[in-house]
Amino acid sequence: MKKNMLVLFALIMSFSACKDSKTEKDPITLVREYYALLDTSDYDQIPVLLADSLQTQEGDYNPTYSHDGYEELLKWDAVFNPTYEVLDIVPEENGLYKATVSKIDTRIQFLHEKPIITDNYITITDGKISGVRTEYVDFDNETFGNNRTKLLTFIDEKQPELNGFLHDQTEAGGRKYLKALELYNIQPRFDLGKDLLLMHFDCKTDVDDLQAAAGLRTLMSHPNFMHVNYHAVAGTYGIQEGLYVPPNDLFQLAFGTNWINAHNRMEAAAEEVAQKVVSVLEAQGDIRIAEAGQSDFSAHLVKVLQQKLPELKTNERIHIVQHSDWNEEVTTPELLAFVKKQTNYHKIPDGNAVGNGTPGFRTPGYTQWKEEVTDPELKSVWELAVALSDKYNGKEGRYLNKAIEENGLDFSDLSEVCWMLKLEDIRDTEEFFERYVQ
Template structure:
């Protein structure tokens, strides 16, 4: 009887680790036809500034040359607090591949509707990494449904969220809408290590200065650190202790790593070892 129980237990564990390994290495994003969108609330935590620099660093690697991507700034929900102006960094990082929802939300929704429809109408899927809340995504999906009701957004638009706090400061109606009208994924929090996604919040971390080799990326990270320190905790904004200590926080990038199937990266140092060259 004891041997039978042990055998059953081993079988269960073997099945579990087989499943976990498949999940760990699953390729979700189709480079040939899909679109990657990263939406940044930029309010009131400065971690989005670091996350934008990290996104550009990742996508500058030759492995991801073919990734079709777009960024949106100012996709905040119902949270209070002051905005962190990202425009200088976003312009440097993304050139024309970004939209400013803080300056004009209606215009940004229209721009992103056109960008996403171009992908969807060619048979691709849209993957949205929520570096913030889902209110903007709800508006975007409604705009797509209004113009092209034949597109099944629940299958073709994937939203990836890692933060309980981001969900809490998304309006209840918007959160319920995106969960009903998109393929919504809640993944482990990118602020912690060892939970199945990378941990990209690292107090006191400055080794990027020796690991990043590309001159343009060096300029970008210097600007990201400068903006982060300028606005962190200022005028009632959230005080990010990792950044205040001279470290980095690009925890929202864990979602992009999950989308691209590279969530096996452990932490900030491994990220720069892999993509800083």
């Protein structure tokens, strides 16, 4: 009998071992489920996936978490509604697994303005994750730092009761952080009674500036914005090669005397614009610059203003909005560095794309404007903008704009003005015309 009991016990243990071996997760599945836990905030999975203590490391910061401590951290993280996307998982030497992960949330969108991508080296012990070491793959330290400084300065001056939110990684601390972001974001970006909008068009070598000018005139003609104090400047190019796209006839039709030509006369034009700007600044208005091109002209303008108004805090009173990586790449490097330091420089998602947080105003095959624009003056502006676009697009070595070649529109630079006026919820070209033309 005793022998039979021993055999039965051995069979049970053998069955149990087989069952455990079948249910134990393979490492790649374990890593994927770990990031699913982070993505869904499923705290019940913490003891299932993690060892009793989790060692983490980001640079010189290397805390170790218990299950309860890690749950508190995840509750902080969950406040910002994060999205984790696993881009790749590969085995490394010494039993490590490298997971390349993209993360975006409310906090990161404000500070970094795009997802942060990291390589995460995962240690697995006895079928559970026991260590995570993080290295940054795509992290814009300058943008992150500048936006963090803006937020902290605002909170310190306007909402000091929220101070301390930055380092409080508890759920309560996360909610304070989120409140700080909400208060910062509801600030008016443009004071209709005081501020001046400058839109600087490079007109070299892409014809999209012609259509952006038509878009600006359209928006400024709408009853909601017809009292905006604005001024256009043409020829504000940087160091890009290629021929100029002559915009004078269009700008004269669209803006009358409300524009200045900087083509081949940048220094003189900067002096002329400065005369308009000084009166606004002295009346306590701010200057909002939409860069429909590069920042070379803006840098010259700021330098003139610093000479005329040496007490002016240009990094508080002059605001520049840029949406294009290419525009930054063909700005004179030292002048780009100058405006980023000397102004409140803000980079927004590219206006050539749809669904990234700003309007997407580049639409091949869009011809509906011909029926939608019924105002005779606006119609003549759009007709001339499109005619000149067709005339110069891709000609004599100029950039070939595919959307315009395909009988469409591209006024992507207007996304910057929409952001200034808090119209970034406009989705695309069609919605723009529905709202502000019909």
